[in-house]
Amino acid sequence: MSDAHQDSRWSIDEAELARLTKEARQFKGESLWSDAWRRLRRNRAAFLALLFLAAFGGVSLLAPFLPIPSPKAISLRDEPGTPEWLWSVPAAPTKAPDRGAATTRSTRNLWNDGWRHRSTVILAADDEGAAEKARARVEETSGRGAILETYPADEGDGLEVYASVPMLEGDAPEVDYRATDFGGTATCWDVSTAGADEPVGAVHSLRLQSADGTDFDAAQVSGWSVEARGRSVRLFLGRAEARPGLGDWVVAYRLAAELGSLPTAVLLDGTLLPGSAEVAWEGTPRGAQTVDAELLEGVEAMDLGRQVAASLAASPIEGVTYLETRHEDGYWEFKGLVGAMDRALRRARIATFGLWQTGNWMGTDGQGRDLLARIVWGSRTSIIVGIIASLCSLLIGVLYGAFSGYMGGRIDNLMMRIVDVLYSIPFIFVVIFLITVVNEYRTELEDQFGIDREKIFFLVIGAIYWLTMARVVRGQVLSLKNTEFIEAARVIGASTTRILLSHVVPNVLSIVIVYLTLTIPAVMLFEAFLSFLGLGIEPPKVSWGLLAVDGTQAINPIKIYWWLVVFPAGAMGSTLLALNILGDGLRDALDPKLRGKN
């Protein structure tokens, strides 16, 4: 209260003010939200649906923590495995697979699908005693418990020892490419060769110099390979002499236009690199282009295998020789926040469950992947797609609808007409068309903007499902705009922002929430639909649509793999059902006409 207002009407003493405020608070009664919550809780079906969704969503989001098999590791099986009983322990192979021409170390390793996501250190040992010592050394080096499998060696009378530990990030021999001070240009073109009709690609006159003018010595290079994604090219140059801790070089450059074919010959500073095809350079070059290139040097991480080897080199165990380390990656690595969360969850899983994991409670699919894990991970994908795409549609719809409703008049009329027009288009066809067109650009989008297919997917779905939201929000805003309490706020001089934030938004919010809960199942269905048609999430990732594809393929006259149909359908159906029920319940709970009633 300022001094200017010493009018008697405005002078209320503190106690009086406090009393009035308190009274006003009590008078306000139940808020919209607590009333809605109370009514939602009374609606038994909706409340159960909410609990179910919370549980199911929680389980799916915590997927890396759960002691379930890997959803992507395949095993060599010729048909889907039947579901196992809950209490049956996944059997570790009691004997090495039959020896024969097809059996190699890696197939033997694949054969064992007892558990996944592990690093296996393979050593040669003279006898069981040495093997135990080797296991102790692996455990000591990795700091994790190890499981030992021994098989008679292929040759001689020693043993092959497989010591497996749960895989953590850093176990795999990753190579980190660091910039060097070498750089230069690469000239590329397509050349016609004498022998063949087809022109072949070639990297002609690749020149690399360090900043001080020293030429890169081509003699250090033992071999090369090339990888091109769209216009960006990575040329791998192998080192002639392996040096510990250092990997290959990479020459990275970006072409102005794609070459017709990958280079089959590379000239480095005038020297034809080993492994290059014989190219008659005198042909007519086509599409010659000179681009900047940059030389990177690979630095290999001190992975688990190296650590064990180093430890054995430092203090050898008698009769134990390090052979190699294999890794079975069981998860998809996500970037950013999700990736960090996943890693934390995986550490928690290893701390809690160690190497224990469930059997194939729901059986496996045709490639030996665990169905339970695939359902959990697929639901995770579908739920994430559902939520993010719905939020996209929410954003577009609310902005569009609110703007249209707020402007009113001719603009509103026009904007709603556009919505009407969009409504009458069979959207699925346009969307499929759009997705295929966008697919043509996917490598570029991914390289230049970091937009991967999933993100495009979110945007595209969001771009369809905003129509209803826009209509609803616009209607609500339009009716709110002329209500008395908004007028009142305007009269006392509240700013537009304030009116929007404290009056319009809360009133629109309830209806937005209802439509959001009803949009999510629709979006999830749509995702499943597109993935089913092969236009959405792509294998090896998994989502409901892809599970359904597996399901339909599992139906054949000879044998019905019922679990491939029943379990995914159950998960999908119950989630969508629960979302629908919850949406209806929320609509009832937030319906102002039913406020305060039961």
Add this chain to the structure above:
Amino acid sequence: MLRFLARRFLWFVITVSTVMTVSFFLMHSVKGGPFDGERKLDPVIEANIKARYHLDWPLWRQYLQYVGPFNLDDQRALAAFDEEGGFALWRSEGADGEPTRAFGGVLTGDFGPSFRYKDFTVNDILEESLPISALLGVLSMMFAIALGVSAGIASALRPGSGIDLTLRIAATGGIALPNFVIASFLVILLVFLIPLLPVAGWGTIQHMLLPGLCLGLVFAAYIARLTRTGMLETLSADYIRTAHAKGLAPRTVVMRHALKGGLLPVVSYLGPATAGILTGSLVIEKIFFIPGTGSHFINAATNRDYTLAMGVTILFTVLVYTLNTVVDMAYTLLDPRITLEDE
């Protein structure tokens, strides 16, 4: 009525031309074009192909050619002198001496050549596949209406009974489950467990029943729900009491007085349902290997057969729009309180 139709037609033109223009320019903005394959083509062949599909023309001209109605292939298409030196409109021959049509493009119902099926036009493919899809669609719509309406009425006549509860649970399940899941279950049930129907293929009536049923079930569920609510609302109306008070038989009351009002929501749902059935047919045709328009569309989309994909998109836009208009008109026939001029 006429004013309504005129306005509808105006919006129809706007809608279709939007779809057509946007998809055309999207398609032609794709770098490389549809013939950039794995194999590098000989430049001469490539140029020939491009010329055949007019890809060497400037974009605006390609668009005009696509839309029509004039065939830009022929410079003298509008008017020409025939062999006897007489002046003739709309008759001529192309640059290579072959007779060409003076008219072409979407406006004359010609969607152009398919980019993938070398010797077929989009029209050929549609002619072949559309009857199949139409049959499937009509069949599933019949299933949807028959099952949905009867289930809805059965529910509404005895609300709260066991029948009502069962049907409502079934309807909720039908709405929640995607049609490919329902299809899987039905195939297991009706083909393998109780071998009534053949698995896949196309030709006989038995082959059509299962896909039609699978496609229709989801909509049957929606229709059952709508019918139930509509009938319950109507049955509790005052005029139903009046009808009973007149001494009409309960059957007459339901059939003559309740059904019409109770089914109004269903009628207005038929428009969206048609669009939904078109969408669903993509999946069902894939599952049952039916050579319908939906299968062709998916193939076209994944094989970069853009003219075919565009043709299907435009055709279905027209179809959905027309059906929506028809449904709106049917609605006014059923409910005298609504007039078309109200729009």
Add this chain to the structure above:
Amino acid sequence: MPILDVQNLRVRFETHHGVVRAVDGVSFSLEEGETLGLVGESGSGKSVTNLALMGLIPSPPGVVEADALRFEDRDLLALSDEELRGVRGNEISMIFQDPMTSLNPLLTVGRQLTEVLEVHERLSRREARKRAAAGLADVGIPEPERRLDQYPHELSGGMRQRVMIAMGLLCRPKILLADEPTTALDVTIQAQILELMQKLQREYGTAIILVTHDLGVVAGMSDRVNVMYAGRLAETAGAVELFDDPRHPYTRGLLGSVPRLSGDTDADLDSIKGSPPDLADLPAGCAFRPRCSFETERCAAEPPPLFDLGGGRSSACLERDALGQPEGGAR
């Protein structure tokens, strides 16, 4: 012999919240050509009584019982569904409160009128149409032929109620149950409709049971009046006697709460205190007790029976004699 004889009619609804006795032991009779007024607040059971007579109480949850429900020489409760349908709309017909919602908006007026004749008199469409047009003309609707092809929403409120009445009288019924026929209408239209009903009653000799809460309507129309309260008859009397000398405190209250133009406009209306009782949870004894200013201890014992006061009058009040001489009323 009365055309309709109702003895101890009871209607109850078995709901989740308990049994609601909407009508609890109502007896009355109706003579040929007579107009019986049925008056009471909403929820007093007047409409339910009418519906019960027509056999239109939905069951479940409704249960209808009576010692006798005689229409001429037939027992309405013993009739089969089909026989009952033959009576409904034919010999006993009914018109409802709101002509807007009581006519089917999706069918033409003509169709709704002719179907009555098709069912009961087995007329062909053409004959039925002719009769329907005549019926519309009878109720004073101009251009009846054209109206037959119109839909209810194209007619005005008064016109619609005329259609309802025409529909009710098409088969020349012996009894017309009129459930608040004028409540939804403007006052001027009300008068026209009531006049019309009286005229037609004279012409056809139809007996009318007129349900209303409007005492003015009752006074103008009825020969006798039944006052209902909480599903029971409170008082029965000839219209004139009832208005002159009410013998039930509830009737007194009703009459007192009608505003009058004549007299002291500053005087407060003598409204009945409290609110209508919850039928699922009636007080012990007389249901009107909590709102009654004549209440004594005797009233709480049991619901008072209907006492015959002679001269065709009866009252269900233990203190009926104390009401003999009016005191302090608004009159």
